Amino acid sequence: MDRILEAAKAVVSARLSAKALCPLPAPVRPQDVAEGYQVQNAVHEMLAETEWGRVVGYKIGCTTSVMQQYLKIAHPCAGGLFSGRIHQGRANLNHGGYFRPGIECEIAVRLGRDLSPADAPFTADKVAEAVESYMPAIEVVDERYADWPHTEAPTLIADDFFAAGCVLGGSTPRQALPDLTQLTGQTFINGVEAARGVGADVMGHPHNALAWLANNLVGRGKALRAGQIVLTGSLVQTQWPAPRDEVVVTIAGLGTVSLTFSSAAPNAR
Numbered sequence: 001m002d003r004i005l006e007a008a009k010a011v012v013s014a015r016l017s018a019k020a021l022c023p024l025p026a027p028v029r030p031q032d033v034a035e036g037y038q039v040q041n042a043v044h045e046m047l048a049e050t051e052w053g054r055v056v057g058y059k060i061g062c063t064t065s066v067m068q069q070y071l072k073i074a075h076p077c078a079g080g081l082f083s084g085r086i087h088q089g090r091a092n093l094n095h096g097g098y099f100r101p102g103i104e105c106e107i108a109v110r111l112g113r114d115l116s117p118a119d120a121p122f123t124a125d126k127v128a129e130a131v132e133s134y135m136p137a138i139e140v141v142d143e144r145y146a147d148w149p150h151t152e153a154p155t156l157i158a159d160d161f162f163a164a165g166c167v168l169g170g171s172t173p174r175q176a177l178p179d180l181t182q183l184t185g186q187t188f189i190n191g192v193e194a195a196r197g198v199g200a201d202v203m204g205h206p207h208n209a210l211a212w213l214a215n216n217l218v219g220r221g222k223a224l225r226a227g228q229i230v231l232t233g234s235l236v237q238t239q240w241p242a243p244r245d246e247v248v249v250t251i252a253g254l255g256t257v258s259l260t261f262s263s264a265a266p267n268a269r
Contacts, residue, residue: 003028004035008042011159015043016050020099020146024155036154037078037220043158044080053084056228058217059139061161063209063233064201070237073153076203076212077161081229085140085165087259093140095243095261098164100143103241103259104234105185105249107199107206108137108168115214115224122214124207130224131210133171134180136251138259139231140165141238166231169257177253180206185235188248197235206232 007028014021023029030036048054061077062068068075095101112132115122141162145151156162181200186193203209209232214224224230241247243263250256 004038004042007039007158008046011039011043012046014144015047015052015159021144021151021155021159022146023151029152030154030158033154033157036157039158040079040160041220043160047082051084052082054082055080056083056086057081057230058213058224058228059161059163059166059231060209060213060233063203063212064197064235066197066201066237067234072149076209076233077153077157078213078216079157079160079163081163081166081231086229087165087167089167089169089257091167091259093259093261095241095263098142098144100240101164101261102141102143102162102238103187103247103249104139104141104238105187105195105197105236105251106137106139106166106231106234107180107183107185107202107251107254108135108166109133109206109210109230109232110135110171111224111226111228111230113226117218117223120215120218122211122218124205124211127210127214128174128207131174131207133173134177134254135171136169136185136249136254136257137231138167138247138249138257139163139234140167140259167257167259168229169255172254183251183253185249185251187236187239188250189239189241189245191246194239195236199235201235202233209233
């Protein structure tokens with residue numbers, strides 16, 4: 001039995017159904033972070049043939065102390081960003097199409113050129129040169145786990161670390177933007193501010209998160225490519241909107257994105 005393939009099949013089956021992902025059986029459960037990413041690679045290949053679509057970028061989780069404390073995971077974790085789950089500017093989403101949808105306030109980047117493995121290891125300065133533009137973003141996450149506080153990090157990584165899509169705002173060229181560390185991000189739910197943070201909260205600088213991802217991918221035999229989008233990590237703790245809630249994320253200097261959740265019954269897929 002191919003442990004990695006069997007684990008990936010279980011993850012994809014849960015993702016495409018109305019069933020929560022239960023702890024994977026011990027014989028196939030990824031034993032460490034490296035195995036978690038091996039399963040994730042196989043999951044991406046399988047999902048490319050579904051409505052999720054192919055991977056067109058990445059999300060990075062646990063890049064701020066507030067999120068590491070919230071999730072009780074002391075290191076960043078990467079997941080895929082899928083072509084079928086990207087929305088532009090504003091989105092209307094079916095709350096019932098998720099188990100427990102959450103939203104995060106993020107600075108997204110679009111790459112203007114490849115980050116070749118030959119240039120590794122990467123630093124914040126190196127990856128900055130490859131950035132074409134920045135965007136405000138809402139990452140949509142989904143607590144699709146039978147018991148996520150007790151689901152180990154390798155399994156969360158195998159399942160793309162809660163990834164469920166994103167809403168992207170307009171682009172601002174890299175050269176036109178001031179210091180990312182000083183940008184303030186705010187999350188509003190039904191017009192009331194729910195949380196705020198600044199760019200410096202993301203590993204000291206969002207480019208540090210991007211460099212971490214670039215090095216992580218090289219270690220996995222992959223690379224960031226021109227045109228790909230990266231969500232660099234939430235500036236604030238995850239918020240969990242209810243049906244009919246309107247979510248607005250504003251990042252000073254970048255702009256605003258929004259989404260509204262419908263009032264559909266839970267888990268109606």
